[in-house]
Amino acid sequence: MSPRRVPVSRRDRPAKAPLSRAAVVAAGMRVMREEGLERLTMRRLAAELDTGAASLYVYVDNMAELHGALLDELLRDLPLPPIAAAGWQDAVIGVLSDYTRMLWTYPSLARSLLALLPSGPHYLRLIDRVLGLLVAGGVPARAAAWGVDPLLQLATATAAEQGTRRESAEAAGEEQHLQAAVREAQPADHPNIARARDDLFSGTGEQRLRWYFGILLAGMATTPLPVTPPGSGLDGPAG
Numbered sequence: 001m002s003p004r005r006v007p008v009s010r011r012d013r014p015a016k017a018p019l020s021r022a023a024v025v026a027a028g029m030r031v032m033r034e035e036g037l038e039r040l041t042m043r044r045l046a047a048e049l050d051t052g053a054a055s056l057y058v059y060v061d062n063m064a065e066l067h068g069a070l071l072d073e074l075l076r077d078l079p080l081p082p083i084a085a086a087g088w089q090d091a092v093i094g095v096l097s098d099y100t101r102m103l104w105t106y107p108s109l110a111r112s113l114l115a116l117l118p119s120g121p122h123y124l125r126l127i128d129r130v131l132g133l134l135v136a137g138g139v140p141a142r143a144a145a146w147g148v149d150p151l152l153q154l155a156t157a158t159a160a161e162q163g164t165r166r167e168s169a170e171a172a173g174e175e176q177h178l179q180a181a182v183r184e185a186q187p188a189d190h191p192n193i194a195r196a197r198d199d200l201f202s203g204t205g206e207q208r209l210r211w212y213f214g215i216l217l218a219g220m221a222t223t224p225l226p227v228t229p230p231g232s233g234l235d236g237p238a239g
Contacts, residue, residue, distance in 0.1 A: 019051060021059040025069045032070060037108035040066075069111045072120025074102055080129045088137030092130060092151070093213045099126065100155040100209060107163025113156050127152075139220045147220040154212055162205060 027048045031040045042063070046053040060066045074236075078098060081091040104112040127148055134144035165175065179201055187194040 001037050011239060018057065019049065019055060022071075024050065024056055024059045025066070025073055027068055028070055029073055032109065037067075037112070064116055065114075067109060068116055068118040068120055070109060070124075072122045074106075075099075075120070075122035075126060078102060078122070078126065080126065081133070083129065084137045085133040085138075088133045089214065089217055091138075092133050092217060093205060093210050094131065095126070096151055096155045096204070096213055097209060099152075100159045103156060103159030104166070105162045106209050107160055107166070109155050110160035114153075114160060121210065134217075134220065137181065137217075137221075139217075140225075143220045143223075144227055146225060147216065151213065151216055153218065158209055158212075193230075 024045065028040055028045055031044060031048055035044075040063075042053040042056055044064075046056055049056075060069065078095070082096055084091070103113075129149065130148050131144050134147060135141055138193060139147065182197060182200055183194045185197070193200070
């Protein structure tokens, strides 16, 4: 009796893992981290997953949705403080500062998010926690609802600006030109710049960011909201 032949697979590579939204987002995260968001296209993502670009639209509608999903994946590891009245301002400033620093690493994503309205579960968890802290600190609920939008806009815009400056030699050069122009401004022509000259660029980025958040928080608790007429069309976030 001859020995039984062992079947040999005709495949020259392992079977592909099944596609899923999680797999698409994970592949997008790899490309963004290794090559930058600018290189992340549907064609590049399809190549990463060894599939056709058309098959990806089952899991994400477009690149904007993918960018929002990437943000949500990053937010998975963002620690959130407990909701408490004691120290609520420091808690809000702390979590928003952490969010900003997280986006500093991905300035292209931060720039993209300025034009998006993310809606992932971890982004909603961040909004919910900030709202809870604001209300616990005595900010009226309606003011908190309006205020969470500019707080997150400030964080995202700061990350986009500072991250871009860090990556771009041209942007760094423009900042140096501005500083030189301020130093050389003559009191006769620019008396207010001359008066504030030493403070215009003082402080660290972290100090300024925390102060920006602080003045927004102080304003929320004391600035009355306008009465919005029904049907005015002004019933959504500013951006």
